[in-house]
Each structure stands twice: as C-alpha cells, then as structure tokens.
Amino acid sequence: MTTVASAPPAAPVPDAAPVAGPANLSAVPLRVALLGCGVVGSEVARLLTEQAVDLRARVGRPLELVGIAVRRPHRSRPGIDPALFTTDAAALVARSDVDLVIEVIGGIEPARSLILTALAHGASVVTANKALLAEDGATLYAAAERAQADLYFEAAVAGAIPIIRPLRESLVGDEITAVTGIVNGTTNFILDKMDTDGAGFGETLAEAQELGYAEADPTADVEGFDAAAKAAILASLAFHTRVTAADVYREGITEVTSSDIASARAIGCVVKLLAICELSDPDPTDAADPSPSRDRSVSVRVHPAMIPRSHPLASVGGAYNAVFVESRSAGRLMFYGPGAGGSPTASAVLGDLVTVARNRVRGAVGPGESSYAARPVADIGAVTTRYHLSLEVADVAGVLARIAQVFAEHDVSIQTVRQNGRGAEASLVIVTHRASDAALSATVASLRELDVVRDVTSVMRVEGE
Amino acid sequence: MTTVASAPPAAPVPDAAPVAGPANLSAVPLRVALLGCGVVGSEVARLLTEQAVDLRARVGRPLELVGIAVRRPHRSRPGIDPALFTTDAAALVARSDVDLVIEVIGGIEPARSLILTALAHGASVVTANKALLAEDGATLYAAAERAQADLYFEAAVAGAIPIIRPLRESLVGDEITAVTGIVNGTTNFILDKMDTDGAGFGETLAEAQELGYAEADPTADVEGFDAAAKAAILASLAFHTRVTAADVYREGITEVTSSDIASARAIGCVVKLLAICELSDPDPTDAADPSPSRDRSVSVRVHPAMIPRSHPLASVGGAYNAVFVESRSAGRLMFYGPGAGGSPTASAVLGDLVTVARNRVRGAVGPGESSYAARPVADIGAVTTRYHLSLEVADVAGVLARIAQVFAEHDVSIQTVRQNGRGAEASLVIVTHRASDAALSATVASLRELDVVRDVTSVMRVEGE
Numbered sequence: 001m002t003t004v005a006s007a008p009p010a011a012p013v014p015d016a017a018p019v020a021g022p023a024n025l026s027a028v029p030l031r032v033a034l035l036g037c038g039v040v041g042s043e044v045a046r047l048l049t050e051q052a053v054d055l056r057a058r059v060g061r062p063l064e065l066v067g068i069a070v071r072r073p074h075r076s077r078p079g080i081d082p083a084l085f086t087t088d089a090a091a092l093v094a095r096s097d098v099d100l101v102i103e104v105i106g107g108i109e110p111a112r113s114l115i116l117t118a119l120a121h122g123a124s125v126v127t128a129n130k131a132l133l134a135e136d137g138a139t140l141y142a143a144a145e146r147a148q149a150d151l152y153f154e155a156a157v158a159g160a161i162p163i164i165r166p167l168r169e170s171l172v173g174d175e176i177t178a179v180t181g182i183v184n185g186t187t188n189f190i191l192d193k194m195d196t197d198g199a200g201f202g203e204t205l206a207e208a209q210e211l212g213y214a215e216a217d218p219t220a221d222v223e224g225f226d227a228a229a230k231a232a233i234l235a236s237l238a239f240h241t242r243v244t245a246a247d248v249y250r251e252g253i254t255e256v257t258s259s260d261i262a263s264a265r266a267i268g269c270v271v272k273l274l275a276i277c278e279l280s281d282p283d284p285t286d287a288a289d290p291s292p293s294r295d296r297s298v299s300v301r302v303h304p305a306m307i308p309r310s311h312p313l314a315s316v317g318g319a320y321n322a323v324f325v326e327s328r329s330a331g332r333l334m335f336y337g338p339g340a341g342g343s344p345t346a347s348a349v350l351g352d353l354v355t356v357a358r359n360r361v362r363g364a365v366g367p368g369e370s371s372y373a374a375r376p377v378a379d380i381g382a383v384t385t386r387y388h389l390s391l392e393v394a395d396v397a398g399v400l401a402r403i404a405q406v407f408a409e410h411d412v413s414i415q416t417v418r419q420n421g422r423g424a425e426a427s428l429v430i431v432t433h434r435a436s437d438a439a440l441s442a443t444v445a446s447l448r449e450l451d452v453v454r455d456v457t458s459v460m461r462v463e464g465e
Numbered sequence: 466m467t468t469v470a471s472a473p474p475a476a477p478v479p480d481a482a483p484v485a486g487p488a489n490l491s492a493v494p495l496r497v498a499l500l501g502c503g504v505v506g507s508e509v510a511r512l513l514t515e516q517a518v519d520l521r522a523r524v525g526r527p528l529e530l531v532g533i534a535v536r537r538p539h540r541s542r543p544g545i546d547p548a549l550f551t552t553d554a555a556a557l558v559a560r561s562d563v564d565l566v567i568e569v570i571g572g573i574e575p576a577r578s579l580i581l582t583a584l585a586h587g588a589s590v591v592t593a594n595k596a597l598l599a600e601d602g603a604t605l606y607a608a609a610e611r612a613q614a615d616l617y618f619e620a621a622v623a624g625a626i627p628i629i630r631p632l633r634e635s636l637v638g639d640e641i642t643a644v645t646g647i648v649n650g651t652t653n654f655i656l657d658k659m660d661t662d663g664a665g666f667g668e669t670l671a672e673a674q675e676l677g678y679a680e681a682d683p684t685a686d687v688e689g690f691d692a693a694a695k696a697a698i699l700a701s702l703a704f705h706t707r708v709t710a711a712d713v714y715r716e717g718i719t720e721v722t723s724s725d726i727a728s729a730r731a732i733g734c735v736v737k738l739l740a741i742c743e744l745s746d747p748d749p750t751d752a753a754d755p756s757p758s759r760d761r762s763v764s765v766r767v768h769p770a771m772i773p774r775s776h777p778l779a780s781v782g783g784a785y786n787a788v789f790v791e792s793r794s795a796g797r798l799m800f801y802g803p804g805a806g807g808s809p810t811a812s813a814v815l816g817d818l819v820t821v822a823r824n825r826v827r828g829a830v831g832p833g834e835s836s837y838a839a840r841p842v843a844d845i846g847a848v849t850t851r852y853h854l855s856l857e858v859a860d861v862a863g864v865l866a867r868i869a870q871v872f873a874e875h876d877v878s879i880q881t882v883r884q885n886g887r888g889a890e891a892s893l894v895i896v897t898h899r900a901s902d903a904a905l906s907a908t909v910a911s912l913r914e915l916d917v918v919r920d921v922t923s924v925m926r927v928e929g930e
Contacts, residue, residue, distance in 0.1 A: 009516075023815075047638075047794065051638075054640070054838075055638065057705070057837040058705065058837075160792075160796060160798065162630070162635030162636065162798070165627070165630050165631065165634055166893075169630055169819075170630050170813065171627065172816050172819045172820065173512070173516075173523075173817070173818055174625075174816065175516065175519070176743075240519075240522070240523065303825040329508075329809060330625035330802065330808070330809050330813070331802065331809055333625065333626060333800075333801065333803075335798075335801075336777065336798065336799040336801070337797065337799065338798075343794040343795070343796070344796055346794055347638060347639040347795035348566075348635070348795070349638070350638025350639065350794070351636055351639065355634050355637065358828070358832060362830060363829075364824070364827065364829030364830060365827060367820075367823060370522075371612060372523070390607045
C-alpha cells in the first residue's frame with residue numbers, strides 16, 4: 001500500500017522481507033557536532049562517551065562526537081578529549097561530514113546563524129535555546145523544512161520534563177484549551193522560600209544566589225523573560241499558531257512582597273510565577289461551527305499569581321517545574337520534574353539526539369512546524385481572571401459602600417471582602433470574580449483617587465479555580 | 466548530506482526548495498478503518514468527524530473513516546453513519562485502500578489476527594490493546610517492521626497520559642532506573658474510598674460497581690491483571706528488553722482490609738496498587754563497566770503497597786492515574802492525568818493516529834521495538850523492599866525478644882516496632898528495612914509457628930523511601 005490511494009495495493013508480506021534502512025551500515029557512525037561546552041554541553045559530551053554502547057544500540061549506528069565549539073579551548077574540562085575543541089563554530093557546522101548538531105550556547109546570535117548553517121548543510125539540529133525559538137522559531141522551522149532535516153528542542157522548556165513531544169505528538173489529535181506552567185526554577189525556589197520562611201524578595205534572592213539557584217544577574221529569571229520565552233513556545237505548539245516572546249504579557253516577581261504571600265495564605269493560596277497559555281472560549285453565536293477551535297484567539301502571559309493550595313501546581317516546590325495541560329478530550333494532565341540543571345537538560349538533549357539520529361538512519365523526518373491556525377494573540381486588557389486586592393482605608397462610616405460602588409461602576413464583581421484591623425490600621429482584602437485586566441486596572445485607578453483609600457498595597461491575579 | 470558518511474555533501478539550500486512529501490496530494494484522504502465501536506471507538510468515530518478540519522490541517526491530508534467493524538451493526542450509535550458498520554472485520558483490514566487501522570476491540574483474538582492482517586497489507590496500526598501487547602508484543606513489532614508500517618499504542622497504558630512516547634523517545638537518551646505507576650483507575654478508586662470512608666473492600670467494590678467505576682466482573686482490575694499488562698509494557702520500553710505479562714509478579718487488592726489501611730495511616734502512609742518496574746543495581750565488582758546498564762536484571766511486579774503520604778503518587782486520587790519515572794540523568798519525573806474513559810482514551814488514540822498519518826504522508830516510520838538489552842527478569846523471591854507486618858501476640862514476658870530473634874535468624878532487619886493494646890488485645894506492628902521477598906516469606910512462616918504469635922494479620926510491602 002502506498003500513500004496514493006489510487007495506486008495498486010502492495011502484496012501482503014508473508015515472510016521476513018529485507019528491512020529497509022542501512023542495516024549494512026550499522027558500523028558507520030553518525031557524526032555529531034556540539035556547540036557550547038558549559039554545564040549542559042559538558043554533561044552531553046560526557047554521556048555521549050559513557051553511554052556510547054547503549055546509544056549505539058538504540059540508534060542502530062554509533063554516534064561519534066567530532067567537534068565541540070567553545071570560546072576558551074584551553075579551559076580544563078575533565079573527561080572530554082581536548083582535541084575535540086575548536087573556536088571556529090562556523091567551520092564546525094559547515095563540515096560536510098556532520099550529521100547532527102547540538103546547540104547549547106544559548107542566546108540569539110551566533111546561535112541562530114550556526115543553526116541555519118547546520119540545517120543548510122543538511123544536518124539535523126537539537127537545541128535547548130528557548131530565547132531563539134521564542135524570538136524567531138519560524139525561521140528555524142522553515143530552514144529545517146527546506147533541508148528536510150529535523151529541528152528538536154525538548155530541552156528548551158522545563159528541562160528534563162517531556163512536554164514538547166506530548167504537545168507536538170501525543171496530544172495532537174486533541175484540542176488543548178490551556179497550558180499553565182511553573183517553568184522557571186529560580187523564581188519557584190525564591191517564592192517557595194518566601195512562603196516557608198516569611199522572608200522578603202531581596203533577602204531571598206540573595207540567599208538563592210549564594211546557593212547557586214539564581215545567577216549573579218538574575219534579570220532573565222526574576223523579571224520573567226525566561227518564563228515568557230517558554231510560554232511562547234508552549235502556546236505555539238499547543239494552539240498550532242505562532243506566538244513570539246514579544247506577544248507574551250510579562251510581569252516578574254520583584255514586586256512580590258512577604259505581605260502578598262501572607263495574603264495568599266490567608267485565602268488558602270500560594271504565590272507562583274505562572275506561564276499561562278489559554279485558548280479563548282468559542283463564540284457562542286456560532287454554534288454550528290463544526291470545528292470550534294478555529295478563529296479563537298489565544299492569550300499568553302507570565303506573572304505571579306495566587307493559586308489554591310489544593311491545585312496540583314501548588315505543591316511544586318523548590319527548583320522543580322511542572323506543566324498543567326487542559327484539553328477537550330484528555331481532560332487535565334500534569335507533567336512534573338526537574339526544570340533545569342546539567343544532567344536533566346542533558347537527558348532531554350540526548351533523547352532528542354537519539355530520536356533525530358533514528359530518523360536519519362531510517363531516512364525520515366519528524367514533525368515540522370504546525371501553525372495553520374494562525375490565531376490572534378489577545379491584548380492583556382481583554383484577558384479575564386480573578387484578582388486579589390489589599391487596600392489601606394480610612395476608618396470612616398460607609399467606606400465599604402463607597403469602595404463597592406467603584407467596583408460596580410467598572411463592572412467588576414466582588415466575590416469576597418474581608419476587613420482586617422480597625423482605626424488607622426484598617427485594611428480591606430477583596431477577591432473579585434472574573435474581570436478583564438482593563439476593567440480591573442481602571443478600578444484600581446479609581447480606587448487610588450478615592451479619599452477614603454489611603455493606599456492600594458497589593459493587586460495580584462488569582463488563577464486555578 | 467546523506468546518511469553515508471563518505472558520500473559527497475549536498476549543496477546548501479539557500480532558498481525555498483520544493484518540499485518533499487505529497488503537497489499536491491493534500492486533498493487525497495488517508496483511509497482509516499476502525500475495529501470496535503464501544504465507549505472508546507464511538508468517541509474516536511465522533512471526533513474524526515467533528516475535528517475533521519483540524520485533523521486534516523495537522524496531518525496535511527484528510528482522514529476518511531471508511532469502515533467500522535462491530536459485532537452488532539444494528540445497535541443505535543448516534544452521530545455515526547450506519548453505512549460504515551460491518552461485521553466482517555477480517556475483510557475490512559484486508560481492504561487494499563485502507564492506510565490506517567485503529568484497534569479498540571481489546572483481548573487477544575481476534576484482535577491479534579486483525580492487526581497482523583492490517584500490517585501485512587501495509588497499513589499502520591494504532592491500538593489501545595494492553596493485553597495483547599503484554600502477551601505478544603514482539604510478534605506485532607516484527608510484523609510492523611517487516612511491513613515498514615507503524616505500530617503505536619499510547620492509549621494502552623494510563624489512558625490519556627502521554628507516557629509511551631516519553632519512554633520510547635524523550636527519555637531514550639537516558640538510563641531509566643525505575644518506573645512506578647498507579648495505572649488502574651478502578652483499584653485506585655476503591656483504595657481511595659476505603660481510605661476516606663474506612664469501609665471494607667467488599668462494600669467499596671459494590672459501590673464502585675454501582676457508580677460505574679468497576680465492571681460487573683471486576684477480576685481483571687481487582688486481581689491486578691490489567692495493571693500487570695501495563696507493567697509489562699512499561700518495563701519493556703523503559704529497559705529496552707522484552708517483558709510479557711507472564712513475567713510480572715502479581716497480587717490484587719482483594720485481600721486489602723480496612724485494618725491494613727488504618728495501619729498504613731498510622732505510619733503516615735496510604736495504600737496504593739502499584740505497578741513497579743525496577744532495574745537492578747549495577748554489579749559493584751565491575752566498576753570499570755563503561756555502560757553500567759547492561760547485564761542488569763529487571764524486576765516487574767504489581768501489588769498493593771504502603772507509600773508515604775508525602776510521595777507524589779500518594780495524592781493521586783479517585784480514578785486518576787500517574788506514572789513516576791526515575792532516571793540517571795533526568796532525575797524524578799511524574800506524569801499525571803485521567804487513566805481511562807472514552808474521551809481521554811480517544812485523545813490518546815487520535816494523537817497516535819495523527820502521528821502515524823503524518824509519518825505516512827512523509828513516507829516515514831516511527832520507532833520500532835527496542836529490546837537489544839535482553840535483560841533477565843528477576844524472580845520475586847530475589848526482589849528486595851521494606852515490609853509492614855501486623856501480629857497478634859500473647860501477653861507474656863519476652864515475646865518481643867522471641868519475635869526479634871526470628872527476624873534476625875532470617876537476616877531481616879527491623880526498622881520500627883510498635884505495640885498496640887495490652888493483654889489479650891496486644892498486637893505488634895513491625896516495619897522492616899529492605900529485605901528479599903524470600904527472606905520475608907520465610908520469616909512470616911517461622912513467626913506463624915511461634916507459640917507466642919496468635920496470628921500474622923497483615924503483611925504488606927512499603928515502597929517509596
């Protein structure tokens with residue numbers, strides 16, 4: 001049977017026919033070039049040697065590491081043959097005998113140029129580069145498609161947790177409606193510590209830096225850039241559309257206070273930095289649409305949020321990551337594991353490497369970009385969720401009525417109000433029903449103008465109903 | 466670049482070259498035959514129609530359902546074209562125009578013959594048939610390899626939870642050391658209910674049957690046969706070896722009492738039916754082995770066990786499933802979601818269907834069997850774990866010393882002892898350190914012969930240190 005339905009059927013194969021694939025080439029190695037030899041790269045290089053026998057059996061041919069592009073070739077990297085090091089990455093990826101290229105340099109350039117050169121020369125590429133994929137994934141996909149080569153990137157999101165293949169393949173027959181992830185270990189470690197110790201952001205960040213959980217320049221993590229890149233990748237895959245990092249609404253955790261965390265605790269919640277990708281609800285006026293997923297917009301955002309302690313994501317502690325997926329048929333799924341680190345990331349890289357190597361042995365190519373749905377990305381102002389607000393208020397009669405009036409004027413419905421303290425210490429804690437970001441922002445602006453409101457001390461989204 | 470290292474390199478492709486694959490055939494459907502139209506099959510048939518536009522966009526060609534093999538063609542199945550029904554399954558799978566076959570009949574025969582016929586005719590097969598894969602997966606794999614067709618079975622284990630692809634592909638560059646799963650929703654529902662309500666097994670089973678969580682004949686679930694089939698599949702994939710259902714040590718939950726569950730609670734544990742697949746520890750005398758995973762045996766077992774309430778599997782409630790994977794590089798991962806039901810299983814089937822359809826469009830084939838490691842399966846007697854024992858003992862001086870002596874004689878080390886009650890009501894609760902099943906069984910036999918032991922009322926394994 002062929003892929004052309006009108007072609008004559010192939011005869012049944014009753015006995016062991018010769019198997020396609022280069023069985024007679026099983027000793028000919030696939031040649032691997034490695035770009036970058038930091039924490040992840042050196043672990044990949046080490047495992048390629050240490051697990052060579054198993055990797056060969058799994059691929060069907062040996063994997064031979066033929067070069068490692070580094071900036072400092074003379075730096076000591078125990079267990080790795082120094083003869084492999086080169087500073088000329090461009091020459092390495094243009095070598096005619098390289099079948100597979102692993103990119104673990106990170107950043108936009110020179111990573112993009114190197115990957116494009118590798119693909120143009122027909123090599124398949126495995127990358128952990130979330131920033132590049134989130135900024136310019138379409139260019140990489142197109143280059144891979146042109147070259148009929150593979151582009152795999154399991155390590156780009158949530159470290160060792162298999163989430164890219166499940167979205168690209170396992171759930172590809174389903175309609176995913178939401179993906180909510182804790183995808184940045186540094187911020188999860190910090191928020192977890194703040195929750196446990198009651199400490200503030202600044203001192204907890206310093207502690208995380210001392211322990212090696214946060215970098216000297218923590219901006220990419222604590223300002224949510226890292227999570228935003230991952231959110232763009234997850235949303236693109238889940239919703240068959242293109243979402244770039246620039247499309248992602250982003251707030252970091254630097255403004256989260258110990259009082260926010262205490263407020264969360266008081267309503268049975270915990271504060272997490274969430275990457276949230278949502279498909280908008282179907283248009284109720286279009287009930288006859290046979291495929292309700294088309295023409296629906298997506299929202300993609302990264303921000304701290306309160307979630308109930310009973311939510312599966314609430315118990316994800318320390319530097320662990322987890323991704324919670326909701327879909328029409330499968331229901332609610334969760335994927336949990338270590339989100340970073342040399343060994344876990346190397347595991348994801350090597351899983352991809354074996355897959356693309358097997359594809360090459362069989363003359364096959366894995367899935368390419370699926371962006372047929374081409375959905376609009378909703379502006380954050382239109383995105384609805386619940387909100388938690390803390391207000392310091394004057395101790396005068398009728399204060400609650402005046403505040404409630406402001407919410408009503410902006411069409412924001414209040415779910416609960418709690419008054420803490422009395423007199424000069426009085427504060428109000430308000431949790432709303434779902435409201436748009438625009439309506440909530442307008443409400444907060446009006447509240448700040450009210451003479452009975454001394455301060456709006458905290459505004460935070462509440463997710464995971 | 467070709468897969469032959471010595472071949473001349475292909476020229477770089479600077480511009481949009483024609484993409485391989487039948488772009489001009491995009492309107493020619495891939496023809497799908499469905500075997501079985503029960504809860505899962507009817508949902509698959511419904512979704513194939515309802516999501517046709519999205520599925521076509523994801524595959525690159527339409528999917529056309531051309532026939533559904535059923536036993537009762539005249540039964541009412543709303544939303545499915547009755548013209549599709551046929552009772553002649555053998556003729557359906559032998560049709561020359563069928564590209565893809567979905568098997569959701571279950572059981573060994575006629576499912577096996579039908580799948581083999583489909584493969585022999587060149588069709589790719591998607592199946593949810595855990596029993597068949599666990600009994601005779603090797604025959605199916607060999608037939609798929611001969612035909613250069615795909616055999617995918619994500620729905621066979623843990624319903625909608627993507628676990629097959631992660632094991633076959635995402636983690637294929639890593640060394641998996643253990644897979645521990647809650648893979649049977651019926652037994653998890655019953656044990657969860659017994660824990661919550663304090664009720665016994667019999668009445669809880671009756672309640673589960675009334676609610677539709679257990680079948681009229683619950684044997685396959687409560688005796689652990691279903692979980693054992695899934696364990697065999699998981700172990701085969703995780704350890705690159707062949708494990709059949711007959712290799713799996715199996716105990717069901719029919720002997721679990723409310724007192725076992727109360728005992729578990731007393732030591733901070735909960736009782737779960739676990740499917741446990743473990744790679745034995747490396748031989749410490751062979752430190753120079755460059756690939757420590759070879760020549761190590763595996764153990765595969767299904768039985769009720771106590772696990773700490775802090776373990777990620779402990780909070781998996783109701784009919785949910787979860788699979789916990791431990792590997793050398795990735796560390797500890799967990800996959801969680803609905804383990805059964807028409808919609809979740811249909812999601813897994815359709816994910817596979819899109820994948821094998823994409824492969825067909827590209828002329829590719831996904832991964833085949835990986836059983837190169839050919840590991841021995843350890844006898845249950847040699848498997849070590851911790852044990853919890855409850856004993857009714859005589860109220861005489863020196864009873865603990867005599868009991869401890871029996872443990873010592875069998876080289877089973879006691880971790881904790883607690884005495885409950887006094888006089889005629891006295892009972893002892895003992896938790897051991899790791900011991901072999903053989904040593905523990907011999908210990909229990911000796912205890913039963915001791916005059917101071919009136920009864921050994923409960924023996925249960927304790928997992929998840």
